[in-house]
Amino acid sequence: MALIDFANPGRFLTFAGQTLPILRVLTGLILLIGLFMAFFASPPDYQQGETVRIMYIHVPAAWIAMACYALMAIAALGTLVWRHPLADVAGKAAAPIGAGFTLIALVTGSLWGKPTWGTWWVWDARLTSVLILFLIYLALIAAWRAVEDPGRAARAAAILTLVGTVNLPVIHYSVVWWNTLHQGRSVFRLDGPSIDPAMLRPLMVMALGTLLLFLTLLLSAMRNEIHRRRLRTLRLTQAGAAT
Amino acid sequence: MTGAFLSVAARTAELSLRSGGGGLTGLLFFLCVVVLFPFGVGPDLNLLARIGPAILWVAALLSTLLGLDRLFQDDRDDGTLDLYLLSPLPPELLVLAKCAGHWFATGLPLVVAAPVFGFFFNIEPAALGLVTLTLLLGTPALTLIGAIGAALMLALRQGGMLIAVLVLPFTIPVLIFGVSATLAVQTAPTPFLPPVLILCALTLASGVVAPVAGAAAIRASLE
Numbered sequence: 001m002a003l004i005d006f007a008n009p010g011r012f013l014t015f016a017g018q019t020l021p022i023l024r025v026l027t028g029l030i031l032l033i034g035l036f037m038a039f040f041a042s043p044p045d046y047q048q049g050e051t052v053r054i055m056y057i058h059v060p061a062a063w064i065a066m067a068c069y070a071l072m073a074i075a076a077l078g079t080l081v082w083r084h085p086l087a088d089v090a091g092k093a094a095a096p097i098g099a100g101f102t103l104i105a106l107v108t109g110s111l112w113g114k115p116t117w118g119t120w121w122v123w124d125a126r127l128t129s130v131l132i133l134f135l136i137y138l139a140l141i142a143a144w145r146a147v148e149d150p151g152r153a154a155r156a157a158a159i160l161t162l163v164g165t166v167n168l169p170v171i172h173y174s175v176v177w178w179n180t181l182h183q184g185r186s187v188f189r190l191d192g193p194s195i196d197p198a199m200l201r202p203l204m205v206m207a208l209g210t211l212l213l214f215l216t217l218l219l220s221a222m223r224n225e226i227h228r229r230r231l232r233t234l235r236l237t238q239a240g241a242a243t
Numbered sequence: 244m245t246g247a248f249l250s251v252a253a254r255t256a257e258l259s260l261r262s263g264g265g266g267l268t269g270l271l272f273f274l275c276v277v278v279l280f281p282f283g284v285g286p287d288l289n290l291l292a293r294i295g296p297a298i299l300w301v302a303a304l305l306s307t308l309l310g311l312d313r314l315f316q317d318d319r320d321d322g323t324l325d326l327y328l329l330s331p332l333p334p335e336l337l338v339l340a341k342c343a344g345h346w347f348a349t350g351l352p353l354v355v356a357a358p359v360f361g362f363f364f365n366i367e368p369a370a371l372g373l374v375t376l377t378l379l380l381g382t383p384a385l386t387l388i389g390a391i392g393a394a395l396m397l398a399l400r401q402g403g404m405l406i407a408v409l410v411l412p413f414t415i416p417v418l419i420f421g422v423s424a425t426l427a428v429q430t431a432p433t434p435f436l437p438p439v440l441i442l443c444a445l446t447l448a449s450g451v452v453a454p455v456a457g458a459a460a461i462r463a464s465l466e
Contacts, residue, residue, distance in 0.1 A: 132415055136413075138408075139408060139412055142408055143395065143396075143405075146405055147399070152466075155463035155464075156396070156398075156460065156464065159395060159459055159463065160391075160392075160409065162456075163452065163456055164412070164413065167412075
């Protein structure tokens with residue numbers, strides 16, 4: 001089953017229609033297990049106490065925010081290089097979802113920072129680059145809405161997405177390249193995670209749950225976008241036939 | 244090829260600087276922003292001397308952003324852009340030539356005016372020299388990155404504010420390194436060379452990426 005088989009929107013709609021119910025149930029289940037593990041079955045931090053539990057929401061949201069942008073970058077390549085019809089739809093649908101997860105990461109991080117660092121916000125490299133990511137998401141949403149024709153809007157937004165991809169390694173390595181208040185790398189390191197397994201397990205379950213949540217939202221949004229385009233075509237045809 | 248490149252750049256600069264071209268309006272906006280800050284912040288000269296370089300940089304950034312929709316607009320409106328695309332000059336070099344001409348008409352006046360306006364803020368001479376240097380090195384990057392946004396929104400008629408919004412997140416690194424060089428000189432005698440070199444790198448990198456992305460964007464917007 002080659003990727004080109006998914007280029008048919010009708011086929012994608014059937015695929016999404018069949019997969020979404022299972023995805024929803026799985027997402028709800030794993031998020032429930034993850035939240036239970038995060039709030040009841042994991043130890044408090046020796047320094048931060050119970051506040052560390054925000055990490056189980058903050059970190060997966062931040063990971064998904066970056067993964068969503070990576071997905072949009074790949075979709076942008078699909079639009080520009082292969083003119084894959086569903087790449088447009090994926091890129092447009094993913095932008096608000098990614099912006100939402102970035103906002104969750106920023107807000108939960110801010111709530112976490114107040115009791116632990118004593119401040120709601122600090123202009124260090126990690127926070128600033130994630131804020132720039134949020135601004136880029138908003139700029140992309142604006143770009144999608146600016147042009148009337150979906151095909152043209154797709155190409156313009158795709159170029160902008162690819163230009164903004166340079167921000168992703170900056171975010172990831174910001175705690176390595178600069179002296180930041182935000183904590184350094186604890187999970188994605190060459191030496192392996194430095195976080196305690198009792199905390200790593202709930203974190204990984206929440207990460208999986210958040211990923212499934214993202215996929216559920218993305219597939220639903222892509223379905224909506226395809227229907228929206230069909231509606232637009234029908235309206236145009238109707239207006240054309242009426243004259 | 245060089246002849247075509249130079250003539251496009253010269254034509255862009257000349258048209259922008261002529262009356263009705265709006266090239267020096269950006270300079271006027273720069274002056275307005277610079278004059279507004281002391282009204283907002285208060286007349287404390289020590290404070291103004293400290294934040295002066297940052298104000299000059301932000302004002303230059305805003306002035307460049309607002310002038311961006313003029314980059315391709317006139318040529319698109321009278322069909323010259325289509326003629327340019329039909330000519331043997333590659334679209335990437337076309338974008339580079341237009342950016343060069345536009346920077347000469349809008350960015351260079353800002354660089355020349357910055358030391359003069361810096362007197363409003365009582366900035367010390369070393370920091371003033373560094374602001375001018377970083378503006379000289381950084382404003383081409385602003386024009387180039389802005390050209391991507393301007394090319395993307397070619398299809399729109401009144402895309403000015405939207406282009407500014409789209410381009411802003413990508414110009415933030417240029418602003419950060421431009422100001423960080425002056426901070427290094429002002430607060431303590433720390434080496435200011437690393438931020439200046441990174442600024443040069445940003446300009447050179449955008450000099451490569453912007454023509455390619457801009458040409459793709461023009462092709463996408465015009466078809």
